[in-house]
Amino acid sequence: AQSVTQPDIHITVSEGASLELRCNYSYGATPYLFWYVQSPGQGLQLLLKYFSGDTLVQGIKGFEAEFKRSQSSFNLRKPSVHWSDAAEYFCAVGPPTGRRALTFGSGTRLQVQP
Amino acid sequence: GAGVSQTPSNKVTEKGKYVELRCDPISGHTALYWYRQSLGQGPEFLIYFQGTGAADDSGLPNDRFFAVRPEGSVSTLKIQRTERGDSAVYLCASSHTSPGRGNTEAFFGQGTRLTVV
DSSP states (O other): OOEEEOOOSEEEEETTSOEEEOOEEEOSSOOEEEEEEEOTTOOEEEEEEEOSSOSEEEOGGGOEEEEEGGGTEEEEEESSOOGGGOEEEEEEEEOSSSOOOOEEOOOEEEEEEO | OOSOEEEOSEEEEOTTOOEEEEEEOOTTOOEEEEEEEOTTSOOEEEEEEETTEEEEOTTOOSTTEEEEOTTSSOEEEEESSOOGGGOEEEEEEEEOEETTTEEOOOEEOOOEEEEEO
């Protein structure tokens, strides 16, 4: 069965600092990979996705993620964090065929210090 | 509508009561998903519809939970004999199905917060 691990429950960074959120997955083949962001009282918003091709994917709000097959990882990065990036971030995996539902990690809460 | 709409946004019910949660997906999206998000956790899959039929209901926790999508658009998640452990945010998502790729990215609603007291 597929699973997603986000080892960091809570991360605090200073505004303007760089950010990396970790995501490791377990899956029998190369899955579809996603990062979502959830602000308080808001729905999940897709930041970026990887289906195939270039392993470095660009998303919205200046985020990027790199798929590393050998490490089963899909870490999210941002070179300079803004106060408005404070939110909960979820990594998710989905199968390329068959059942289409996503399996989510437990999330990483990002706090941004001024 | 422009996005996935879920109603009500909040629902408080007494233990043992029946509740219905509604999801109005993005127009034209054939795939619809229900997830449940408990406090401090990521969303957990409940059920997936492709058109009118439930293509995968393996995430429903027990037979108190049921969902329908009779016309392939609006879906209703129904919970019978609610228990305090059912308290969570119930999220709905929809996606477009393309012939070559299958289901594309899922767009989520803001969820219904269910509290069973």
